[in-house]
Amino acid sequence: MTRSVMCRKFKEELPGLERPPYPGAKGEDIFNNVSKKAWDEWQAHQTMLINERRLNMMNAEDRKFLQAEMDKFLSGEDYAQAEGYVPPSA
Numbered sequence: 001m002t003r004s005v006m007c008r009k010f011k012e013e014l015p016g017l018e019r020p021p022y023p024g025a026k027g028e029d030i031f032n033n034v035s036k037k038a039w040d041e042w043q044a045h046q047t048m049l050i051n052e053r054r055l056n057m058m059n060a061e062d063r064k065f066l067q068a069e070m071d072k073f074l075s076g077e078d079y080a081q082a083e084g085y086v087p088p089s090a
Contacts, residue, residue: 007035009076014038034074042073052082 005016014035020027021039030039046066049055055062065080072079 005033005035007038008033009038009041009074010035011076030074038074042070045073045079046070048082049080053080 002015004013006012007014014037017031017034017036017039020031022030046069049066049069050057055066057063057066069080
């Protein structure tokens with residue numbers, strides 16, 4: 001049976017993740033308050049940010065930037081976009 005969570009990003013009850021995506025308190029917070037849909041969208045956006053902004057995951061500042069953007073994205077706040085990116089029409 002799929003577990004549901006009250007998603008912080010979408011403000012509705014949605015299917016949750018199967019397990020915490022990070023160790024520790026941060027992972028537990030995401031596991032308990034972020035839906036699978038929001039997490040999947042973040043994963044796609046994260047990949048775009050890494051590629052378009054040429055982030056280096058070996059660089060502590062780039063990792064810190066990505067972590068801050070993840071927090072904003074999952075909380076429904078304004079977050080960084082890839083420069084020049086135009087989302088496809090629905």
